[in-house]
Amino acid sequence: MRDVAIETRNLHVHYGNNHVIKGINLKIPPKVVFALMGPSGCGxxxxxxxxNRLIELNPNARVEGSVKILGKEVYSPETDPVELRKEIGMVFQYPNPFPHLTIFENVASGVKLNKLVSSKDELKERVEWALKKAALWDEVKDRLKDYPGGISGGQRQRLVIARALAMRPKILLMDEPTANIDPVGVQKIEELLFELKGEYTIVLVTHSPAQAARVSDYVAFLYLGEIVEVGPTRKVFENPEHELTEKYVTGAFG
Ligand SMILES: Nc1ncnc2c1ncn2[C@@H]1O[C@H](COP(=O)(O)OP(=O)(O)OP(=O)(O)O)[C@@H](O)[C@H]1O
Structure with a gap:
């Protein structure tokens, strides 16, 4: 079962009467960057x-079908969403470190809350490790007691990535993580994805075909809640099977 990290079967999502995910079947292999690309509003x-069941925060959302993560049924009554989310880090479009916590505390917070280490020294080691993994350590090692308001947007996003990595997840979900970051910051995060993918399964949402082409190993093209095409990124970009995919990746619409 380890050749698939995430699998969906006949997955549907409705928001009230709005049917937005329409029977998606997907297999995401482990330890790759898998891009979900498509125009705004496609789902x-x-x-x-x-x-990660974050969808349940929308009271009008209804999920049908199956999602399995590392072999576990995500929507089974036995699955505790809090436990599930410990294995799944998530990064959002707006870098959202806790403004009232220092850089150190931001990375340490989840580790402390979940009692993942047993001493202060171990906590320090874990924070340093995560900041190094997120390629941020050199830039903040002398500022660990500062608040994140003083660092750039790109650095804040890598801080959030460090906070997620400190929990030692197996999967990282990233929802347009570079949408609000300057070009240098974007490049650093894209390089980071390249470094991380050997160890983590990364699912990257992007509306940019160029970004999907640069960073992903596999890509799924979504349109109006359905998967039009999925496969190795090179194949999808260089030899798409569907005309709609070709139009999208060549920028004819988006
Ligand atoms: N909480 C909600 N309640 C009702 N409808 C919603 C809700 N969230 C999203 N939608 C609708 O579901 C559809 C899919 O939205 P979703 O945000 O998943 O698309 P997306 O491809 O990520 O878009 P974008 O790139 O603009 O973020 C859209 O039509 C959107 O208006």
């Missing part, structure tokens, strides 16, 4: 939020 964020 990328909704699909991503079914993976």
């Amino acid at each position: 990328k964020s909704t699909l991503l939020r079914t993976f």
Whole structure:
């Protein structure tokens, strides 16, 4: 079962009467960057939020079908969403470190809350490890007691990534993580994805075909709540099977 990290079967999501995910079957292999790309409103964020049950925060959302993560049925009554989310880190479009916590405390917070370490030294090691993994350590190691308001948007986003990595998740869900970041920051995060993918399964939502082409190993093209095409990124970009995919990846619409 380890050749598939995330699997959906006949997955549907409705918001009230609005049917936005329409029978999605997807297999995401482990330890790759898997991009969900498509135009605004096609259902990328909704699909991503079914993976960690964040979708349940919308009282009008209804999920049908199956999602399995690392072999576990996400919507089974036995699955505790809080436990599930410990294995699944999530990064959003707006970098959202806790403004009232220092850089150190931001990375340490989840580790402390979940009692993942047993001493202060271990906590320090874990924070340093996560900041290094997120390629941020060199930039903040002398500022660990500062608040994140003083660092750039790109650095704040890598801080959020460090906070997620400190929990040692197996999966990282990223919803347009570079949408609000300057070009240098975007490049750093894209390089980071490249570094991380050997160890984590990364699902990246992007409305940018160029970004999907640059960073992903596999890509699914969503349109109006359905998967038009899915496969190895090179194949989908260089030799798409569907005319709609070709139009999208060549920028004819978006
Ligand atoms: N909480 C909600 N209640 C009702 N409808 C919603 C809700 N969230 C999203 N939708 C609708 O569901 C559809 C899919 O939205 P979703 O945000 O998943 O798409 P997306 O592809 O991620 O779009 P974007 O790139 O603009 O973020 C859209 O028509 C949207 O208006």
